Amino acid sequence: MSFNSTTNSLLKSIPALERKPTKAERTRAEILQAALDFFWSHPFRELTIGGLMSSTSAGRSAFYQYFEDLYDLTETLLRGLEAGILEVATPWFEGEGDPLPLLKESLGGLVRVCYERGPILKAVSDAAVSDERLEKEWNGFLARFDGAVTARIEQQQAVGSIPAFEARPVAVALNRMDAALLIEAFGSRPRRQPQPVLDAITRVWVSTLYSQTTQRSQ
Amino acid sequence: MSFNSTTNSLLKSIPALERKPTKAERTRAEILQAALDFFWSHPFRELTIGGLMSSTSAGRSAFYQYFEDLYDLTETLLRGLEAGILEVATPWFEGEGDPLPLLKESLGGLVRVCYERGPILKAVSDAAVSDERLEKEWNGFLARFDGAVTARIEQQQAVGSIPAFEARPVAVALNRMDAALLIEAFGSRPRRQPQPVLDAITRVWVSTLYSQTTQRSQ
DNA sequence: CTTGACATGTGACACACTGTCAGTATAAAA
DNA sequence: TTTTATACTGACAGTGTGTCACATGTCAAG
Structure with a gap:
């Protein structure tokens, strides 16, 4: 009945220039969204890269493609x-x-x-x-x-x-x-x-x- | 010309009951003083147990005698x-x-x-x-x-x-x-x-x- | 003094998390 | 489909933590 309605809310592309988001953009947005979801129920100190990435479709190392830390x-x-x-x-x-x-x-x-x-x-x-x-x-x-x-x-x-x-x-x-x-x-x-x-x-x-x-x- | 004037400032014993501090009390005070000195020139995030204890006379493990973490x-x-x-x-x-x-x-x-x-x-x-x-x-x-x-x-x-x-x-x-x-x-x-x-x-x-x-x- | 008993301190270990890299798989372009 | 660039992975080394069995130091009673 419910589906993740905000997954793409972080991209904020200009509507006029809309085009299919590349894989990288989708993964990046997925990570950001996972972090955001996390912060609604846990403090920052409980966030680890491993934990964060295991709530996404990618593995831990993929994190470093998008963020330094x-x-x-x-x-x-x-x-x-x-x-x-x-x-x-x-x-x-x-x-x-x-x-x-x-x-x-x-x-x-x-x-x-x-x-x-x-x-x-x-x-x-x-x-x-x-x-x-x-x-x-x-x-x-x-x-x-x-x-x-x-x-x-x-x-x-x-x-x-x-x-x-x-x-x-x-x-x-x-x-x-x-x-x-x-x-x-x-x-x-x-x-x-x-x-x-x-x-x-x-x-x-x-x-x-x-x-x-x-x-x-x- | 200068000497460490505040080493014992953390004991705050009641003057009337003064007595020679035991070894443990001295070590504990030494650790607290080292931490205090540290905080005057570094943020908390740079403090590690190893680093702290290497500025005292005891080894790293001794820390756990006095503090949980x-x-x-x-x-x-x-x-x-x-x-x-x-x-x-x-x-x-x-x-x-x-x-x-x-x-x-x-x-x-x-x-x-x-x-x-x-x-x-x-x-x-x-x-x-x-x-x-x-x-x-x-x-x-x-x-x-x-x-x-x-x-x-x-x-x-x-x-x-x-x-x-x-x-x-x-x-x-x-x-x-x-x-x-x-x-x-x-x-x-x-x-x-x-x-x-x-x-x-x-x-x-x-x-x-x-x-x-x-x-x-x- | 010497001894014994308790207090204090240590090195070595297992653990959790991090950041990197060479190599593999996948997506996009041709 | 093939090619090429992009995205991803598993395995590794590094850093700091906390714990344990054991070693050493201290001090009072004999």
Whole structure:
């Protein structure tokens, strides 16, 4: 009754240029899909090349035709995730007009994407600590958001919608909070309810950036 | 001119009951110290039992007399760190009177302790993703702070010093931000300046908890 | 001291996983 | 079909782990 409906979801070929995927493309997609399925029910540490490949039609050695190692594979998943997140974050990053609704829209999109692909997020961040190369990619991924948020804060500080303070450390703080919270909430089953997570994140962002605070100095 | 001044810093025996440490205690302390030294200049992933023990006076197998594996050793370091942090966090958790200065004192202490022992923090959080047992300990460690912060928020919401909202998710968000930021800032050399980190953390905590926000609803 | 008993440490082993390579099978092109 | 390039495989060596029987060290009682 059911069949694997997402096997080719990773190819994302441009419809116009569609053509029969070659054997190599199919095997590669099969491996990626197997990894993805795995991450929905197991942590990264339990993944081995042998185990992964035995859930595909190819033997263990075939893995090395497509990926250097498990971290390389994981990096591929990260790239897809980054694209997805960047897309939903656009409103606040680039939108015009009242920034508060834009921020809320972006945070809502972020939570939605991470709810849908939480295990990828968790797998990547787990894997990153064990591999220098992937760790750099992961840090780069985070740093790109840090940069974008910093720029946006500074731009809005210039026009007075955000109070004056050193933008980057606050941007980093907010982004790290997002990442840690989203991983914890949606990284593995059972996932938490998205709404309270969104509410908490929104509260912290909004009060940090858009509330007229009366912070007494030291 | 210099000598290893901290070799026995891990024993922490009660001064009154001091007595000559047995051979086993000395070896154990030597291993812990070697690990600590290691973490100041290398990430957890580069630690192996063989490498660790070859920087001590004992052979590789002796390691297993004292620890189950590297995660067990790392757990020992976590326990010491938790004690240190709990101590400096007391003011806001338990103090009486105007909560804002208490919070600032606690956050200041937190940043100071983590600046001093950042590599431990990073080593533990790195190691945790690779080992189920240590991961549980680490989550427990975080959860204890979540609980304490949640309780404190709710108590102050009851007396009106903090606005009404669901306390736990916000507590979790703030704690995860702290952890991620402190690890990133102080987890490995070169460490960042403590002051901007403290400022950013303080800003987020204070504006989230103690500023009269005018958050427009959705 | 010397002895004995217990505490501490060791070398050698089996295991699991990794990454490589020469050679084979299979798919695609001619 | 034949040819050629591509995809795949099994066997191997390497690295690190954890365990075991045995060796060595320590220290108190005789």
